[in-house]
Amino acid sequence: MTTPSRVTIKDVAARAGVSKGAVSLAFNHKPGLSEATRDRIFEAARQLGWAPNLAARSLAGRRVDVVGLAICRPARLLGLEPFYMEFISGVESVLTEHSCSLLLRLLRTVEEEVGLLDSWWRGKHVSGSILVDFRADDPRVAAVERLGMPVVAVGHPTLTGGLTSVWTDDASAVTEAVRYLAALGHRRVARVGGAAALGHTAIRTAAFDAAARGLELSGAWQVATDFSGEAGARATRSLLSASASDRPTAIVYDNDIMAVAGLSVASEMGLSVPGDVSLLAWDDSQLCRLTHPTLSAMSHDVHGFGAEVARTLFGVITGGEAGGSHPVPTPVLTPRGSTAPP
Amino acid sequence: MTTPSRVTIKDVAARAGVSKGAVSLAFNHKPGLSEATRDRIFEAARQLGWAPNLAARSLAGRRVDVVGLAICRPARLLGLEPFYMEFISGVESVLTEHSCSLLLRLLRTVEEEVGLLDSWWRGKHVSGSILVDFRADDPRVAAVERLGMPVVAVGHPTLTGGLTSVWTDDASAVTEAVRYLAALGHRRVARVGGAAALGHTAIRTAAFDAAARGLELSGAWQVATDFSGEAGARATRSLLSASASDRPTAIVYDNDIMAVAGLSVASEMGLSVPGDVSLLAWDDSQLCRLTHPTLSAMSHDVHGFGAEVARTLFGVITGGEAGGSHPVPTPVLTPRGSTAPP
């Protein structure tokens, strides 16, 4: 089996009857070539099936058509979380238009991630990166500023320092959720939150507190979990095991997996949804429409969110304008079958 | 903001008082250096925080620490499918041990994928690739053989030609599923399958046919879908809308999303599960344990599957031994609350 002889820029140049430099100019759409020559070069490249070698190109100083995404959460948890895959598919949909690839890496700690970003950037593996899951005083902010690496931070500006950020207004969304439940007549409301270490969880927790106080609810519980269905089930079980007059009549979940788990726990405990307890999910993947009753949810377009992040990143990479704050639409309440007056 | 001065092999060499060549030898663990020099070099590198530049290294002929994965399915569908994210996290868990990254690309057609693999390989972007979702006469087989690119094909050997393959025995699993339902007493069984174009769907379809014939079931339906929850719901609705004496008493689904959708359709139609109809899911993500009743499923360790694929790929890349066939454990039946005698 003969490996096809690697075709290089030199071969293309020879076939088009020009120098390597000319081919380079043509392929980078730079001025200084006549239309005719340009066409001849592209034709030669097409015939030989040539595409520039990334390694060489990046060595020689140009940017690469790769952006990085590092996620640090336990790998097994990611499997189920519909959010990330949908987010990634949104990112990809924009990257694809630019023939750009995504370098994906799952790791355990933020410190590891800082090291990775460093080596990605110094090694010119990526021309920019997407940062997610911010926590308070996140070390990545300083790290990428020191490196001068183009990034887009997914998270509220208060968490992402001077970095360009794309974010959803979690606080407003939580407030809307609580107001809605209160408007239905609920006075005892609980929230099954995500991982406590994450910045957006803290924001939601604070907003929930404020909303509960503002509406003078008689009962307001909050539990932190790890986003897994099991944790959601556990939390729900413990919330609902109080006596009927003490337990919450409505529960808000931080993602839809936990809401689905909660729904199943309610039915396992013989409680009807929404008769005995109302449930409200978050993120609203397809899942919420597949249960019975269907789940009311704070829904937002995660795919579009990912796409917006990718677009913003391209802006930062090419334009270099860092530091902006790009809010995407706040999740809106989509009432379905799992919420009703108590 | 000063970009940190890039430190190169030359700096390390200077600091250790040797030539670049010596540093290269040391870092590639090649013979020809004294212990003392080797230590001095490593110490110098440590002090300067130097790591070899991947681009330069790959240009100069060595392999890259990146493997590719291209998936061609509509991006939006991937979002929900727990399978892929779990698969990817399994792959990552092994890659991470080798400080290797995953280059992910979502695209629309196999033809696009062939082009992508070509440019990945010729441009030395990756040192190997994972191929998924095989169909009959898949053009990728010939393409990667022509390129001489190390790959691992995820799919049955009959689909993947001479490529090294990792696969689950779908036929046996389908047979077991049908046998189990028949043993419970079901005579009218249906299967809501995946995308008809995919090879493994065809294999399952044939196996289901054979099993149904072998067990002389009185009714056996099969429907092809696109793996989405909506499609699963639609298929279920149409299967269950026949009169009680004609409709299937058990339904097997090709993934768990569709099974969850089916469960909700049954309850929407006032049918009890498993009283009126038994449901059997596939893949068995956490989701199956979160519904009520819990879903019986053909379960396999998708995370481990991904890990095995990655391990095999490393074998092909380093060992060069291509062409093997690596079966991973056949999915096993995990009975839960959604299956019972009719």
Place this chain on the structure above:
DNA sequence: AGCCGTTACTAAACCGGTAAAGTCCTTATT
């Protein structure tokens, strides 16, 4: 002493591109 074979290392030639500087040929300007 003279020769050979190792060992430990250096010098220089790539790898396949990019980018800055240089060359040559037209065309417009004074």
Place this chain on the structure above:
DNA sequence: AATAAGGACTTTACCGGTTTAGTAACGGCT
């Protein structure tokens, strides 16, 4: 007619490693 100003390319110097060929020093052997 002499000169300046572009346009269209070519030359050439890198980028940061790997690798091959080459060299100096040293020890063993006849």
